[in-house]
Amino acid sequence: MEKRRNVPKIRFDGFFDDIDSAHNQDIRDEIEKALQKLNKTENVKHIYREILNAIDNKKINPDEDVFVVKRRYFTQARNHMIEAFATTWFVDKNELYSSAIQYMVGADPIPNIGSIIDSKRFDQYKVVHPEAKPLRYGPEMKRQWRKTLDECVVPLDDELK
Secondary structure, eight states, rough: OOOOOOOOOOBBBBTHHHHOOOHHHHHHHHHHHHHHHHTOHHHHHHHHHHHHHHHHOOOOTTSBBBBHHHHHHHHEEEEEEEHHHHHHHTOOOOHHHHHHHHTTTOSOEEEEEEEETTTTTHHHHHOTTTTTOOOHHHHHHHHHHHHHHIIIIIIHHHTOO
């Protein structure tokens, strides 16, 4: 069994005591500038704004560890992206999760892409998209999955590291 390091917890209590609110425009402007300098994607910026709004609206317990909050928000966003893709393209979400865990930007082929394609339910996709062609569905779904991985899933995962 691995020993746990004694890492001090970082908490929110007292974090915003010297300012009126995290919603204070000066503070938000500073956070936005920092995010711009760090070259974060819009998805990542959006999650940080959600966290700030939750702090403002007292939806986050001030005693809660910052890293726990961050992990919860980014994991929920990542899971939502994967599940939305599964719903849109009528493929198995578990196959997408398996692919996402293994994926590294630029990987070719996309990990687990064969199982994702095998899990497709084109007949159900065709009901929603009557103009869809079977020979175009697979390649387009694959392109969109790579785009989702590169632009959404990987940046969210990077924030969890």
